[in-house]
Amino acid sequence: MKDRIRKYLTLFSSVFMISAFTFGGGFVIVPLMKRKFVDELGWIDNEEMLDLTAIAQSSPGAIAVNASILIGYKTLGIPGAAVAILGTIIPPFVIISVISAFYAAFRDNRIISLIMTGMLAGVAAVVTDVVISMAGTLVRDRNIISITVMILAFIALRLFSVNIIILIVLAGLIGYIRQRAGR
Amino acid sequence: MIYLELIWAFMQIGLFSIGGGYAAMPLIQHQAIDVHSWLTMTEFADIMTISEMTPGPIAINSATFVGIQVAGIPGALAATFGCILPSCFIVTFLAFIYYRSRGMSSIQGILNGIRPAVIAMIASAAFSLITMAFYGTRYIPADILDIDVIAVLLFLVSVVVLRKWKINPIAVMAGCGLLGLVLYLLFP
Structure with a gap:
């Protein structure tokens, strides 16, 4: 019982902290969650995190909220999902409520904008770090088809702005065919 | 209502x-x-x-x-x-x-296929964030040398710190914010 309560508290405080610092959209939250729930707490394994990312990304709604629901559900079932949602939406709710009272001053404040500019470089570094770890695992496995899919998907996204849902469906289809072909 | x-x-x-x-x-x-x-x-x-x-x-x-x-x-x-x-x-x-x-073999195959694409998506987001930080736009501009040197510095130091010492990423981001403030004020 006590362990369970501690787990709820850890879940809540983890998603709360992550949500309070996720500048720059849904894909920033995934690396942060990976560092926390995969590397630090060990509640979720590497491949599972990628699966949950695919589900969060291709479901409707905010990616951060979707990812929290999935992690909460995995760790503590439906009550866990509810706790994770609360932890995720409280920080932006409070921050925006405060800012909306004097948002013109906030928007034009030079100090705040300089801090934000510096933080953006840090956010880019955090996401890059996780990409290096994830792609590194794939390269170490020497799985030529997976590496090819990764590179082609990257090109499709960057150069041709291919819709993410289409990409996930195609990649899933390739996986299905490979499985059927037994390789 | x-x-x-x-x-x-x-x-x-x-x-x-x-x-x-x-x-x-x-x-x-x-x-x-x-x-x-x-x-x-x-x-x-x-x-x-x-x-x-x-x-x-x-x-x-x-x-x-x-x-x-x-x-x-x-x-x-x-x-x-x-x-x-x-x-x-x-x-x-x-x-x-x-x-x-997810234990079913056909689902396993599909998920195995999707994972590399997910890594590519996160890589694409990383790419956008890097160009946002270095150039202020989501794409590489024509003038590739017109770069925010302080942002490049913060980025490189952060990546090294993250790779080498596995420091809490939130601490890295907050540190970049404060260090960035000081550097931008000193070298406008």
């Missing part, structure tokens, strides 16, 4: 924005400006700017902001509630299906 209107409007935004913040923007614009005239175009642009500057999903941020403008804190609660409601049901259902069926 304004609260129900807010819930309903943001439920539609939550339901139809697949793929995160940038997908939600036009939907928010449609609901808050065209359908309900809760915001002016200038206010909408301000919300988008503030959403990018503050943590949290754009949809949740704008739900809170619009809700407060229209009906105070209870309005913000109603709009946020509406925004997350579709996710709650759909994603919980998908989580249930995933944990039930």
Whole structure:
């Protein structure tokens, strides 16, 4: 019982902290969650995190909220999902409520904008770090088809702005065919 | 009843924005400006700017902001509630299906196929963030040398620190904010 309560508290405080610092959209939250729930707490394994990312990304709604629901559900079932949602939406709710009272001053404040500019470089570094770890695992496995899919998907996204849902469906289809072909 | 209107409007935004913040923007614009005239175009642009500057999903941020403008804190609660409601049901259902069926070999194959694509998506997001930090745009500009040197420095130091010592990423981001402030003030 006590362990369970501690787990709820850890879940809540983890998603709360992550949500309070996720500048720059849904894909920033995934690396942060990976560092926390995969590397630090060990509640979720590497491949599972990628699966949950695919589900969060291709479901409707905010990616951060979707990812929290999935992690909460995995760790503590439906009550866990509810706790994770609360932890995720409280920080932006409070921050925006405060800012909306004097948002013109906030928007034009030079100090705040300089801090934000510096933080953006840090956010880019955090996401890059996780990409290096994830792609590194794939390269170490020497799985030529997976590496090819990764590179082609990257090109499709960057150069041709291919819709993410289409990409996930195609990649899933390739996986299905490979499985059927037994390789 | 304004609260129900807010819930309903943001439920539609939550339901139809697949793929995160940038997908939600036009939907928010449609609901808050065209359908309900809760915001002016200038206010909408301000919300988008503030959403990018503050943590949290754009949809949740704008739900809170619009809700407060229209009906105070209870309005913000109603709009946020509406925004997350579709996710709650759909994603919980998908989580249930995933944990039930991921042992099946055909599902295994599909998931194995999807993982490299997910890594590519995160890599693409990293690429956009890097160009945002270095150049202030999501794409590499024509003049590749017109770069923010301080941002490059912060980025490189952060990557090395993260790779070498596995430091808490939140500490790295906060540190970059403070160090950035000092450096930008010293070398404008």
